[in-house]
Amino acid sequence: MHELGLCDAMLKMIRGIMEEEAIEEVQRITIEVGSLSGVVPAYMEDCWEAVTDGTELEGSEFVVETVQGTAQCMDCDAVFPADVDHLKCPECGGQRLTPLSGRDLTLKEILVS
Ligand SMILES: [Zn+2]
Numbered sequence: 001m002h003e004l005g006l007c008d009a010m011l012k013m014i015r016g017i018m019e020e021e022a023i024e025e026v027q028r029i030t031i032e033v034g035s036l037s038g039v040v041p042a043y044m045e046d047c048w049e050a051v052t053d054g055t056e057l058e059g060s061e062f063v064v065e066t067v068q069g070t071a072q073c074m075d076c077d078a079v080f081p082a083d084v085d086h087l088k089c090p091e092c093g094g095q096r097l098t099p100l101s102g103r104d105l106t107l108k109e110i111l112v113s
Contacts, residue, residue, distance in 0.1 A: 019107075029109070
């Protein structure tokens with residue numbers, strides 16, 4: 001599963017930050033997921049529980065925020081909000097699209113307790 005690898009990478013990154021900043025306990029982690037990234041927030045939460053099981057981050061609150069992505073139609077140049085389930089131009093119905101934003105997964109905030 002795609003999300004499991006992402007959570008694993010996220011865990012490594014957060015541990016790196018904890019070490020650098022001498023953080024002992026994390027209360028809440030917030031990540032932002034673009035609507036065109038293909039990441040399913042609910043899977044992300046499940047995978048986070050799995051990868052943090054038995055670690056110092058077990059039980060930390062994990063918040064996944066979805067950011068609306070945008071795409072541009074290659075046929076009529078319209079720019080519109082898009083997510084992976086609705087990849088169609090609202091203006092002309094075209095399906096040749098260029099994603100402009102919303103493909104990223106970023107660590108937004110680490111709340112230290
Ligand atoms: Zn179009």
